[in-house]
Amino acid sequence: MRALLLASALLLSAPALGPAPAMAQAPDTPPTAAAAEQGFRVINRTGQPATALHAVRSGRPDWGNNLLPRPLPDDAGYRLRPNPQAGCRFDLRLVLQDGREAVARNQEICAQRDVTLDAGMVAAAGSIVRPSPEQPTAPQALPRPGVRAATGTGFLVAGERVMTNRHVVDGCDRVLVRGPDGRNHAAVPPARTDARLDLALLTVPGLSGPVLAFRQDPPVRRGEGVVAYGFPLTGLLSSDAKLTRGEVNGLAGLRDNPDQIQISAPVQPGNSGGPLLDMQGNVVGVVVSKLNAQAVAGRTGDIAQNINFAVKGERAAAFLRAAGVSPAAARSNGTDRSAADVGEIAERATVFIRCEK
Structure with a gap:
């Protein structure tokens, strides 16, 4: 039976091979109490005019567009x-x-309505200055050239803890995790794993950020919309994350596997370990495999189309609790979001994994 399963399901680790503005802007003058009542202000106290201002959600790997319509003088502010x-x-x-x-x-702009950038924060272009308190500056772990590598996806479930598939990190000499901010971190062995579920929990010092919440209720139903998020076909496609949308097709996996659900969201090698989210942005599964269409065609004469599987969210949450991690939980009883909005939730917590062998 195990040989048949391996012939029929293709695990999705892979050999290693920009958005609309989030801001409305208005020019402003130096700080006053009234100016802090709406939005927040960036105040230039660097000693010289600024020609560009960039403001993006923390963890985004690029700076987006320049928000200034004209240079911002020293000791002046700009409201966002x-x-x-x-x-x-x-x-x-x-x-x-x-x-x-x-x-x-x-x-933290919800509590801090005036953010001052001063002369002590100035460095050469391209430098990283004043890291967040949660992420102190440390040497970045870099990929090693000339080694065999495979890639996959994971997501933050707690501070410095990343969930992925076991097969993504199995047999690795070193595991690198690239966070949403683009920095690489080395995972610390050993990983906590479950061979039956094909899940792994990594400890990644220095990696922090928002975590994804697991759906608590109601139970997942056939026909529900889902979003898969991850890093498929690295080296062939672009290096940014990819979003695909589909539906829950079945409430069990291959050969009635009770630990999985069947989905139609397209996935490829490299998606392994990525989050599967419902349309409110809560985790309902962990992407694990797709049906091996070539093997099925050889046995049946028919080509299976878009049959993919994910470990059930409740099984993954139970695995985390057994490993000593209390996963965030949320109810999915509100209004559905757009796929783009769900993708933005996933983006802040989804990571790229490189396994070096």
Whole structure:
């Protein structure tokens, strides 16, 4: 039976092979109490004018568009009004007249209505300045050239803890995890694993950020919309994450596997270990495999189309609790979000995994 399963299900680890603005803007003058009542302000106290201002959700790997319609003088402020879905934590950057930058990361703008970037935060263009308190600067773990590598996906379930598939990290000499901010971190062995569920829990020092919540209720139903998020076909497709949408087709996996659900959201090698979310952004599964269409065609003469599987969310949550991690939980009884909104939730907590052998 095990040989048949391996012939019929294809595990999805892979050999190693920009968005709309979140801001409305308005020019402003130096700080006053009244100016803090709406949105938040970025105040330039660097000693020279700023030619560009960038403000993005914390953890986003790029800086997005310049928000300034004209240079911002020294000792002046610029008001930003984030969209409600953007959250409260932002990374901010001023590009100065001489080409240098002032950067402040992980700013809590819901409580701190004035964010000042001063001369002590200025560095050469491209430098990383003033990391968040939760993420102190540390040497970045870099991929090693000339080694065999495979890739997969994972997601944050607690501070410095990442869930993925066991087969993504099985037999690795080193596991690198690239966080949403683009920095690489080395996972610390050993991983906590479950061979039956094909799940693994990694400890990744220095990696922090929002976690994804597991759906608590109601039970998942056939026909529900789902979103798969991950890093398929690395080296062939672009290096950014990919989102696919589909439905829950069945409440069991291959040969009535009670630990899995069947989904139609397209997945490819590299999606393994990525989150499967419902349309409210809560985890209902962990992507694990797709049906091996070639093997099925050889046995039946028919080509199976878009048959994919995920470990059930409740099984994954129970695995975490057994490993000493209390997963975040949420009810999915509100209004469904768009796939794009669900993708933004996933983006903040989904990581790229590189297994070096």
